[in-house]
Amino acid sequence: METKPEKEKSPASLRWGVLRRALISSSKSSSECSHQIGVKKITRKTVRGFNLVPCRPVYDHSSEDFCSSLKSQNLAGPKDVCVCYELPVIKAPKLTMVQRREDCVDLDDFAASSKYNIDTTGLVCPWPSEDVLAYFCIKHSDIFRSKRVLELGSGYGLAGLAIAASTDANEVMISDGNPQVVDYIQRNINFNVGIFGNSKVNSMLLHWNQNQATDFLNSFDIIVASDCTFFKEFHESLAHTVKSLLKYSETSEAIFFSPKRGDSLFKFLDVIADFGLQFELVENYDDVVWNLHQKFLHGNDSSWPNYTKDHSYPFLVRITFSKQ
Helix, strand or coil, X not given: CCCCCCCCCCHHHHHHHHHHHHHCCCCCCCCHHHHHHHHHHHCCCCCCCCCCCCEEEEECCCCHHHHHHCHHHCCCCCCEEEEEEECCCCCCCEEEEEEECCCCCCHHHHHHHHHHCCCCHHXXXXXXXXXXXXXXXXXXXXXXXXXXXXXXXXCCCHHHHHHHHHCCCCEEEEEECCHHHHHHHHHHHHHCXXXXXXXXXXXXECCCXXXXXXXXXXXXXXXXXXXXXXXXXXHHHHHHHHHHHECCCCCCEEEEEECCCCCHHHHHHHHHHHCCXXXXXXXCCCHHHHXXXXXXXXXXXXCCCCCCHHXXXXXXXXXXXXXX
């Protein structure tokens, strides 16, 4: 009897399947191959991203060196991996960062998300927009000289740490709204404390929807962020945070890198304007990034599956106070 070919699953069905397998431990089976094929059909993740700040694993989570040198300092656990980032500047020190293994999902992540009304994307992986933000900040290091800098929604803190290690910033505050993520940030600060020169570097738990401490109001010369505009429900609180913490000065600015992701970016810019702030949206802001974008877009580089301009390419947004 002839059997009908199995109907191809929809992207939504594949995503639910991936989530189910992440939450339920199961042994390897013959379905593993089809699972991996399904992931490739829906994922927009990339192994290297733009690879502007090259990185490589330093320790595997099961390595004896990893256990002895990091666990003894309470800097890493069995769910973590240590990664070395090579900053693209002459004689720059290397950043060594502890990150969550990408194959780990913890139900506590969802509990924290519900408790604090936050997302858990900072624990998922380092995102390509942060790679671009870190590269841009290193390349334009002069704008950070003697400045007080805040990174919002920092994830593991790559951009903030890169600013602290490669510029002459006076102070770098690296923040996130997820206490689990802030714990990683602080561990990464502790691990790299010897390469920051005279820059003061601190972590901070920062919820955009709460009133900010008076010590921080309008006190930062530069605010940076990457891929923080996707969730529309956070647009108003994010815009309010920028307006509350950015210093009143002609030279102060917020530097955001964000893909369009449908109309999310433009909706956020509408909110920025409603808050009385002005912005500049730049599509082609760097020749290296633009050339990589064109290669990915036209299929000349296969390292980024399902690359699209809408979801993958970060636009530069520069936000300032309106000139009177």
